[in-house]
Amino acid sequence: MEITDSSPDSTKAINLSTRQLNPATVNHSATSFPVDDVQDLICFSHLRWNFVYQRPQHLLNRATRNYRVWFIEEPIWGDQLTLTRCHQTDRLTVLVPHLPHGTKPAEAIRLQRQLIDTFMANERINNFIAWYYTPMALLFSDHLTPRITVYDCMDELSAFWGAPPQLLEEEKRLMERANIVFTGGHSLYEAKCTRHPHVFAFPSSIDFSHFSVARQPQPDPADQRVIPQPRIGFSGVIDERFDYELLRELAQRRPQWQFMLLGPIVKINPAILPRTSNVHYLGMKSYKDLPAYFSNWDVAMLPFALNNSTRFISPTKTPEYLAAGLPVVSTPIRDVVRTYGNADFIQIADSASAFESAIETALTGGHPTDWTAIDEFLMENSWDHTWSEMNRLIVATMSLSVEQ
Structure with missing residues (x-):
């Protein structure tokens, strides 16, 4: 030994x-x-x-x-x-x-x-x-x-x-x-x-100073530079908590929207994930590089399935997206709803059609409207x-x- x-x-x-x-x-x-x-x-x-x-x-x-x-x-x-x-x-x-x-x-x-x-x-x-x-x-x-x-x-x-x-x-x-x-x-x-x-x-x-730099233009990383906009992004582990059927339906409904996914695929068969031309799996990225990716997205999403593995989660990415200045759309994860949805900081959507509508609202600047309140909350947490x-x-x- x-x-x-x-x-x-x-x-x-x-x-x-x-x-x-x-x-x-x-x-x-x-x-x-x-x-x-x-x-x-x-x-x-x-x-x-x-x-x-x-x-x-x-x-x-x-x-x-x-x-x-x-x-x-x-x-x-x-x-x-x-x-x-x-x-x-x-x-x-x-x-x-x-x-x-x-x-x-x-x-x-x-x-x-x-x-x-x-x-x-x-x-x-x-x-x-x-x-x-x-x-x-x-x-x-x-x-x-x-x-x-x-x-x-x-x-x-x-x-x-x-x-x-x-x-x-x-x-x-x-x-x-x-x-x-x-x-x-x-x-x-x-x-x-x-x-x-x-x-x-x-x-x-939240590490506000790290992610808030994304509010200013950052160089677009090479692996997403060639992908058109609008871009709707997710960053995190892609596992049993991820609602791949929701993503599949969104990608089919809106083929012109580009869905960017950062993070490793673990514990699930990658074959079950949607593979349309507007869904892009860019793999795991270092923490220091995330603001550059976020800066070149239009909307961030939390497409979590509602199951036993998500019943108690409090996603770290929620405040990180907001600190980056991104509008956020999430499925109704309990802690996300009570902490951010009820405060009108993000949009909550319980179906593919509602998720699609919420992204559309975010893309047109309809939500959120009170960034001052969001920033005050983030700075206190x-x-x-x-x-x-x-x-x-x-x-x-x-x-x-x-x-x-």
């Missing part, structure tokens, strides 16, 4: 994050150190760091202002047992377990535990925050004694295709161990708030503010454990 190193080539009406912590009900860890001594945050994630840039990357990059961050991914199967490192910054390191091909499940758990223990011993980490995105990581980390445990529940993973059958049981264990639970939206908050005394909703936020509020709650929880 070795550890190797490599270099990297909400609406204001629902102010849930200000709930007070009750010292009598806080689940304390076994360790007790001064709050200022907590230097490390170890994150267990089901998502790859270099996959789509989303909630984990936004939050944990900001967490480096307060902690050394170690981002542990799910294992990769190879020829030897090792734990590779990739330094994203001097304060954030991605760790990837590599397990030998043919390793049986029980042995895989033991080996991951061994790799993590060796890593922590080598780094002399004994006072840390454990931050979970996947309850499945408890299988190899439940022996650790973090200062506090945070569960950032960004999705209802059990509703996704291919979810492990034991995920719900592991989430129950994680909820019992966690000191504090964050959720990626208000619907998720409502689903989890009765299961833990300290649940706080932190919906998708930055990722910087979200991390600051999360860390305030984390520090308060750690302080309570010292007082106890």
Whole structure:
């Protein structure tokens, strides 16, 4: 076994994050150190760091202002047992377990535990925050004694295709161990708030300065430069949440409209997707390049299907589209409706004909009309503010454990 190193080539009406912590009900860890001594945050994630840039990357990059961050991914199967490192910054390191091909499940758990223990011993980490995105990581980390445990529940993973059958049981264990639970939206908050005394909703936020540059003309990226307008765009993972039948009907209804899709196709057969001449799959793009694409679109869309996998989502792309100055049309995803649709920031459409009509309204400048209100909302819901509020709650929880 070795550890190797490599270099990297909400609406204001629902102010849930200000709930007070009750010292009598806080689940304390076994360790007790001064709050200022907590230097490390170890994150267990089901998502790859270099996959789509989303909630984990936004939050944990900001967490480096307060902690050394170690981002542990799910294992990769190879020829030897090792734990590779990739330094994203001097304060954030991605760790990837590599397990030998043919390793049986029980042995895989033991080996991951061994790799993590060796890593922590080598780094002399004994006072840390454990931050979970996947309850499945408890299988190899439940022996650790973090200062506090945070569960950032960004999705209802059990509703996704291919979810492990034991995920719900592991989430129950994680909820019992966690000191504090964050959720990626208000619907998720409502689903989890009765299961833990300290649940706080932190919906998708925005890096306004990054996306607002799209409001000024940007060079059109080469792979969409030859495509005519009007352009209606989507950016995100194309999976079981994506309503490909809606897209198919829209493309057939309006052959002159060009539908731009940025992002990877995962967990579904690409053959089921519409392949008409006005539907363009441009693949995954880097986060830094998204404003250039958005700047050369006319309308942005959120064509999500209404199914179990979308019941609790709070799409990060909603505020990003708005920050880019794009009118937005979405299917009636619950958190999108309550946060943006009810505020008249975007249009909500529940059928192909309604979606078509809404895009037409956006193309003719009929919606939205109050960009001042939109910008005020976006500025109040930055990722910087979200991390600051999360860390305030984390520090308060750690302080309570010292007082106890």
